[in-house]
Amino acid sequence: MNQVSVNLKTGSKAELRMVEDHLLRQPRNKDVAAKLMRIHEALATREFPDLEYKNYLSTKHKAGVRDYLEVGVRWGDALMLAAPGCKAVGVDPAFDIKHPLECEPTLYGMLSDDFFFEHSERYAQAFDLIFLDGLHEARQTAKDIYHALSVLKPGGEILSHDVLPISLAVATPTQQTRFWTGNVWQAAYAFAHKDFPLKWEFIEAHPSGLFRLYDIDPDCRPSRQLIMERVAEASAMKFNDAGELLDFLRSL
Numbered sequence: 577m578n579q580v581s582v583n584l585k586t587g588s589k590a591e592l593r594m595v596e597d598h599l600l601r602q603p604r605n606k607d608v609a610a611k612l613m614r615i616h617e618a619l620a621t622r623e624f625p626d627l628e629y630k631n632y633l634s635t636k637h638k639a640g641v642r643d644y645l646e647v648g649v650r651w652g653d654a655l656m657l658a659a660p661g662c663k664a665v666g667v668d669p670a671f672d673i674k675h676p677l678e679c680e681p682t683l684y685g686m687l688s689d690d691f692f693f694e695h696s697e698r699y700a701q702a703f704d705l706i707f708l709d710g711l712h713e714a715r716q717t718a719k720d721i722y723h724a725l726s727v728l729k730p731g732g733e734i735l736s737h738d739v740l741p742i743s744l745a746v747a748t749p750t751q752q753t754r755f756w757t758g759n760v761w762q763a764a765y766a767f768a769h770k771d772f773p774l775k776w777e778f779i780e781a782h783p784s785g786l787f788r789l790y791d792i793d794p795d796c797r798p799s800r801q802l803i804m805e806r807v808a809e810a811s812a813m814k815f816n817d818a819g820e821l822l823d824f825l826r827s828l
């Protein structure tokens with residue numbers, strides 16, 4: 577491989593993207609995958625220098641979340657932020673909690689679709705805060721947001737992770753790179769419509785942004801068909817690079 581290098585701490589976004597381009601054209605082996613990961617981490621630090629998503633979640637929990645739902649728990653890095661006294665429900669078919677939890681956890685080892693199908697009635701309008709971080713695929717995330725609206729307390733909020741991809745290469749519907757947001761941004765686009773009875777904003781949180789839905793009237797959900805049509809509309813959009821995609825999302 578020809579030497580193309582950049583200082584990860586001081587290199588500009590343009591320089592980092594140039595090296596990323598170069599690496600993406602190499603045959604993928606462990607070394608290339610690891611270098612790509614470092615470039616993507618550096619890009620994420622450049623794009624979101626001020627706020628870490630876990631700090632954002634932690635501030636919410638400290639302000640007093642009583643009933644919390646997290647879809648996609650993995651090792652519990654985010655679930656561990658739920659405070660003592662918080663009733664926290666975690667959903668993940670393959671969770672493997674590696675941290676002590678201070679909250680009162682109930683864990684469901686299942687896919688989000690199964691959880692919402694089996695337990696939506698039990699948890700109707702139950703949660704103050706819902707964090708969606710399961711499968712990083714647009715249609716699945718759109719379904720998760722749609723179902724989450726039915727278990728959200730009036731006045732509650734939903735945060736969906738990975739909606740501001742730092743590179744088009746990490747925004748593929750199936751995982752091609754270690755740092756992977758998937759095409760979740762398309763689900764955020766689907767809900768970010770000025771005619772919907774929803775308030776929303778993008779949060780510039782490291783490493784890949786959050787989409788926040790808040791002040792929601794739980795009786796006024798956009799139709800599922802309309803949401804899926806908007807996901808399809810987003811998936812047909814073409815962007816030359818991540819800068820264009822991010823500008824588009826920030827302009828919504």
Ligand SMILES: C[S@@+](CC[C@H](N)C(=O)[O-])C[C@H]1O[C@@H](n2cnc3c(N)ncnc32)[C@H](O)[C@@H]1O
Pocket residue numbers: 647648649650651652653654655667668669670671686687688689709710711712716
């Ligand atoms: C990025 S990790 C979650 C990280 C965690 N929220 C955190 O902040 O540390 C994604 C997790 O989603 C889970 N997952 C994948 N598909 C899912 C689905 N359809 N429903 C629920 N969880 C899913 C995976 O098993 C994985 O553990």
